[in-house]
Amino acid sequence: MSIIQLKNISKIYNPDTIPVYALDKVNLEIQEGEFTAIVGPSGSGKTTLLNMLGGLDLPSEGKILINNTDLQSLSSKQLIDFRLYNIGFVFQDYSLLPVLTAKENVEFIMQLQNRSKAEYEKRAIELLDEVGLGERIHNRPSKLSGGQQQRVAVARALATKPKFILADEPTANLDSKSTNDLLDIMKKMNKESNITFIFATHDQRVIDKARRVITIDDGAIIKDEINTSVA
Amino acid sequence: MIAAISWRNVWRTKLRSLVIIMAIAIGLTGGVLSVGVFNGLAEQKMRTAIDTQTAHIQIHKKGFTDDYDIHYFLENPDKIVAAIEKDKRIKSFSTRTISELMIRTANGSAGVQLLGINPEAEKSISTIWESVVDGAYFEGIKRNPILISQKTAEKLKVKVKSKIILSMLDGDGNAVDAGFRVVGIFKTSSSMFDEATAFVRQGDLQRLTLMKGVNHEITIKVTDLEEVSPVIASLKSNLPDDLQIESWKEVQPELAYISDMTGQMNFLFLGIILFALAFGILNTMLMAIFERIKEIGVLMAVGMNKFKIFMMIVFETIFLALIGGFIGIVISAILMLWLGNQGINLSVVGEGLAAYGVGQILYPQLSGAFYFQLILMVFFTAIFSSIYPAFKALKLKPVEAIHG
Numbered sequence: 001m002s003i004i005q006l007k008n009i010s011k012i013y014n015p016d017t018i019p020v021y022a023l024d025k026v027n028l029e030i031q032e033g034e035f036t037a038i039v040g041p042s043g044s045g046k047t048t049l050l051n052m053l054g055g056l057d058l059p060s061e062g063k064i065l066i067n068n069t070d071l072q073s074l075s076s077k078q079l080i081d082f083r084l085y086n087i088g089f090v091f092q093d094y095s096l097l098p099v100l101t102a103k104e105n106v107e108f109i110m111q112l113q114n115r116s117k118a119e120y121e122k123r124a125i126e127l128l129d130e131v132g133l134g135e136r137i138h139n140r141p142s143k144l145s146g147g148q149q150q151r152v153a154v155a156r157a158l159a160t161k162p163k164f165i166l167a168d169e170p171t172a173n174l175d176s177k178s179t180n181d182l183l184d185i186m187k188k189m190n191k192e193s194n195i196t197f198i199f200a201t202h203d204q205r206v207i208d209k210a211r212r213v214i215t216i217d218d219g220a221i222i223k224d225e226i227n228t229s230v231a
Numbered sequence: 232m233i234a235a236i237s238w239r240n241v242w243r244t245k246l247r248s249l250v251i252i253m254a255i256a257i258g259l260t261g262g263v264l265s266v267g268v269f270n271g272l273a274e275q276k277m278r279t280a281i282d283t284q285t286a287h288i289q290i291h292k293k294g295f296t297d298d299y300d301i302h303y304f305l306e307n308p309d310k311i312v313a314a315i316e317k318d319k320r321i322k323s324f325s326t327r328t329i330s331e332l333m334i335r336t337a338n339g340s341a342g343v344q345l346l347g348i349n350p351e352a353e354k355s356i357s358t359i360w361e362s363v364v365d366g367a368y369f370e371g372i373k374r375n376p377i378l379i380s381q382k383t384a385e386k387l388k389v390k391v392k393s394k395i396i397l398s399m400l401d402g403d404g405n406a407v408d409a410g411f412r413v414v415g416i417f418k419t420s421s422s423m424f425d426e427a428t429a430f431v432r433q434g435d436l437q438r439l440t441l442m443k444g445v446n447h448e449i450t451i452k453v454t455d456l457e458e459v460s461p462v463i464a465s466l467k468s469n470l471p472d473d474l475q476i477e478s479w480k481e482v483q484p485e486l487a488y489i490s491d492m493t494g495q496m497n498f499l500f501l502g503i504i505l506f507a508l509a510f511g512i513l514n515t516m517l518m519a520i521f522e523r524i525k526e527i528g529v530l531m532a533v534g535m536n537k538f539k540i541f542m543m544i545v546f547e548t549i550f551l552a553l554i555g556g557f558i559g560i561v562i563s564a565i566l567m568l569w570l571g572n573q574g575i576n577l578s579v580v581g582e583g584l585a586a587y588g589v590g591q592i593l594y595p596q597l598s599g600a601f602y603f604q605l606i607l608m609v610f611f612t613a614i615f616s617s618i619y620p621a622f623k624a625l626k627l628k629p630v631e632a633i634h635g
Contacts, residue, residue: 056532056630077536084534091633095529099239104232111232112534160534 004030009062022048024219033194037210045219046200054166088157088165092172094149096141102152103137127155147178164196171203237546251515255555262504263563266497267595273493275589282358283419285479286450293475304445314469320458323355327448328436332399338388343429347436356452366391366415376414380425384416402442420590505612516620528632544621552613570595
């Protein structure tokens, strides 16, 4: 089942003067449960594409459907709510709130969904356990390593039970061990819970674990292939 | 959680927060102390005037205070006294006979308003007997004793027991000179009152002016300042229309003006201080927002709505301001308590203060209600300061903000 459909989308900057196509008539479908990497050189349009998928930016032309919802039809307030309930984000620099503990960072986003205290406390502990940080739940980000912080970010992204998770260069700041640990956790969740992950990455270690690899250059998809060696 | 985040955000950049907190605390302390001093000045001036000059209520025959013509005396004073004695809200009263005249000595002369008083009754409505700095309050001299001020004594170069001549007109319009002996010298905190006033026994003045039993004024003190208006209303309804029954505010309108203006000026003064502090708070919050552009962008991206972001910034600003406000109010309350008891010795500007009508020791004072109003003012200052930074944050676009 397609959870994301991009129909002929373009993103054009300076349309009235010298148009620059960040994305040019991109068509893409992503199915539920995919573990997909979007790759390409800097300036190729990866981040623009990821912003479109995350509802952070809207296309100049074309249509984005997520779970059959046309993002362009939503008001900005609806779009914020849509992101809260449908999309999980993992950023390159973790982007945790420094004043909250690991547990509070995970709980916080569930509070935005107005869940009950009992529910968000239980789920935060479960998720942090799942990413191997059961012992560090009361630590603030400054007391955690980069890898640990990124695992908290993954737990936070999962906390809202999103339709898919967008990860923008999630391993760029991590060492090999932390990268492997993080990818193992995400892969496990993908396999066991059928959670959809979409990465924008340069990291070969991520690309090697992705089942589907989409290559983009000059704002267009130039390759879309299934990595059959990955289960 | 929003409030918790805001609270913790206050302490993220401790030094910066402490600097603005201390600025608020010091600014408020200075402001509160100044207001306390202004209030103390106004209050002392009012109290001095009430205690030595006006009492709470004065009754005259209509027209008397226009020219202080001795022929405008109170008719049927017994009826007035009976009405006064019936009212339980009236604590005390005293009758006075008044004449404007010249005091002469070999060294000079001075024009004064001579108050003919009943010394014992006067004690219950005026503190003039406590202001005697030399001699005694109508004791020790049997014939024609007079109480004059230190200013007048210095001007006329007289001492206790010196003889002075009073030149006045009697009830028939004839000039009368009478010898009096200084029984005591008083000094109140109002040099203007001191220069213009002298006291003799009521009977002596009535005898000399051939106006036996004549009263020009009845001064009244009530049990509570709040009772002044109701008592006046009651007296007016029970006494003849030819009487002028006035509160201390009507007798000395400048006192009422000072009393009313002080309250308004105090709030204006504090408002200016808080307005200036608001820009300090605003600047601090703007710096905080600019530092956290990426963080706010991430919060917007993950689904925090604009209202919550707005409130997060408003809360942080309120916390910052209230901490500073709380510290400032506690410090100033302690200082006010101490200074209110000890007083501030302003003898270096004693003459100026005396001309204004207050003593050299100033007792700053503030009401509990003032502190409550101040907390509200700090709170609204915080809200005012938070609006611009909060809107600035709301204008951020997550797609741009998340990349810093």
